[in-house]
Amino acid sequence: MKKYIFVCFFLLLTSFVFCQNELDGFTAEEVVKQHELENLFMETVDFSSFKKHLQTITEHPHITGTPANEAVGDYMISVMEEAGWATQRYPFDVYLPNDPGSSLVEIVTPKRLPLNQMEYILEEDKFTGHPELKKGWNAFSGSGDVIGEVVYANHGTKEDFEKLAELGIDLSGKIVIARYGGNFRGYKAKFAEASGAAGLLIFTDPANSGYSKGLVFPEGPYYNESAIQRGSLLTESFTGDPLTPFEPALPLDGETSVERLDPKETQLHGIPVTPIPYASAKEILGQMQGDPVPASWQGGLPFTYRLEGGPKLTVRVKVDQPIDFVRINNVVGTLKGSTYPDEWVILGCHYDAWGFGATDPNSGTSMLLTLSQALGKLAQEGNQPKRSILIAHWDGEEHGVIGSTEWVEQLKHELGAKAIAYLNFDAGVSGKNIGGAAAPSLKKTMMEAAKKVRYPYADKTVFEFWSGDKPLPSIGNLGGGSDHIAFYMHLGIPSLSGGAGGPTLYHTNYDDFYFYENFADPEFQMGGTIAQWAGIMSLRLANASIIPYQVPRYAEDLAGHLANATIRIQEYDDDFQGFTSTLEALEKLEATGNKMEKLVNQSLANNSLSPEQVSRINQALLSLEKSFLIEEGMPFGSWYKSLYASTDPFSGYASWILPGIQYEISTKSTANLEQWDQKYEAAIQRLIGIIEDIGSGLSEG
Secondary structure, rough: HHHHHHHHHHHHHHHHHHHHHHOOOOOHHHHHHHHHHHHHHHHHOOHHHHHHHHHHOOOOOOOOOOOOHHHHHHHHHHHHOOOOEEEEEEEEEEOOOOOEEEEEEEEEEEEEEEOOOOOOOOOHHHHOOOEEEEEOEEOOOOEEEEEEEEOOOOOOOHHHHHHHHHHHOOOOOOOEEOOOOOOOHHHHHHHHHOOOOEEEEEOOOOOOOOOOOOOOOOOOOEEEOOOOEEEOOOOOOOOOOOOOOOOOOOOOOOOOOOOOOOHOOOOOOOOOEEEEEEEHHHHHOOOOOEEEEEEEOOOOOOOEEOOOOOOOOOEEEEOOOOOEEEEEEEEEEEOOOOOOEEEEEEEEEHHHHHHHHOOHHHHHHHHHHHHHHHHHHHHHHOOOOOOEEEEEOOOOOOOOOHHHHHHHHOOOOHHHHHEEEEEEOOOEEEHHHHHHOOHHHHHHHHHHHHOOOOOOOOOEEEEHHHHHHOOOOOEEEOOOOOHHHHHHHHOOOOEEEEEEEEEOOOOOOOHHHHHHHHOOOOOOOOHHHHHHHHHHHHHHHHOOOOOOOOOOOHHHHHHHHHHHHHHHOOOOOOOOOHHHHHHHHEEEEEEEHHHHHHHHHHHHHHHOOOOHHHHHHHHHHHHHHHHHOOOOOOOOOOOOOOOEEEEOOOOOOOOOOOOOHHHHHHHHOOOHHHHHHHHHHHHHHHHHHHHHHOOOOOOOO
């Protein structure tokens, strides 16, 4: 009996010690309470509510600025307020087209043939006959009516247009046809116009999503021959409303007047651009008679792709797209913190869509509503988070990540002082595969929370399923294309993006509830699962005494990124010796970060931190990511303030880590490398100074 009692005591002690060290930022006593809270939270998540929310939100197409989108906003407010959240609308008047207007694509010669610009109506899917569905269109196209010969430009990347120039192909007055992929669609238009093209057609090649991948919709999850990817073309040197860089696009009838640019001062496109399905692209590409394309340019249609169509093949592209001021509304709910109400953990996903938006974005929207109900119920039962949790539903994202950007610009001073982290869940429950990207400081929080949640389709945790056969999952670096941009790259707020994905009918009229319940997640288990994961991350960030940033990860990640950048530079400059000043600073950063983490953990284990020390440490932690901000911004756009990360200005989607250096690499330049070495070394020294300040006053005993 004594032996049994001893074993039980040993196991209890082991469990206690494990818990004591398991959660960053918590004391041993807090760890026990946090686990109890998390277990209660997991039980509180209502998996069935996700399906209800998704059905309701995706009943009608809801483009930004339309009555249908306003109705979605009303529904979200009603759900959140019923769950106990204080909600607020944040209106903005943005210069954008929220209707495609009129368009036409046809082959003119050798035989006139009008081409299809809209998805087929399918008997299996009642949503496909909805009267409010629109033709395929690209927002921020220029208006015009042009006829010209055809040139194929592969993906329409900077390198692709350079290749065409190298081959001596003149694009003046031509109609360019390019396939999706490789870069943001707006850059395809930008490069085409800069090359003298008269118009641009964009299509999704079946090699990327179509019969080359597997069964097509409605039999499978891939693009059928009529599916069309819609999307914005906005490519300014900043993110947000094209007329109000750096400032919020506040309502025109509001109390505060905002100076707006004249549209002529912007970089909006002048040539007509529209997307078409691959069945229509086949009619054009199949008649081209020029030289065969380079091997890597060949797509999935059943013939050899050609560079030029020749003088006998001409195509007409007509777009008449109205653009004016449109009212958009962000919906933000707040669950006020009990202890640190002025420290904010922010979660978000946009809700505007090109059509029904079942996977993109409203799987994420529905998940956040499910999460708001669970967190609200906890709070109503007396389990209020220590820090405030905000859930934001952004508007106008599809037109250029506008709603979230305007909100960040409106609240930039408050956010700079209060925001702990931004967690983005755009299209966050689009399938069954787990994935994510994060700032260095949030990667551990993301992984550790995944260990708590069960994956519904295997006897594994989300972490184990995500990791596969590797010890740790692969976490990417945040690029462009979604609502984390302004938080992370403009204000220096640590951000992450995560969720579940899979093959989708991205930006097509087929991204509807029928697709979701047949292909994305027929069992409707992933919505609740991702809500649990997002909730655990939120509760740990909200309740930890010390904000649980993984500070040593900065040195680890920076060392890898610098090594990769050095290799790329040495490919065109054999004499480059590396970023010596930055590397020296990194060595100190590694030692300082590890020491600080040890001191903080010891203080938490000893429960020796006073409230004043906790406040001082957390205020310092809030400024860590801001060490990388520079007032002058990046050379490709001063709105992008972070030395650590930005969107790739030549692709729009890809992540540029160490963007100052990446900009030099993109032009194979060595002229400014020493200057960037000094800037990055200075940023790391700022980071070291903050970390040393955190460690001061903490004993090593």
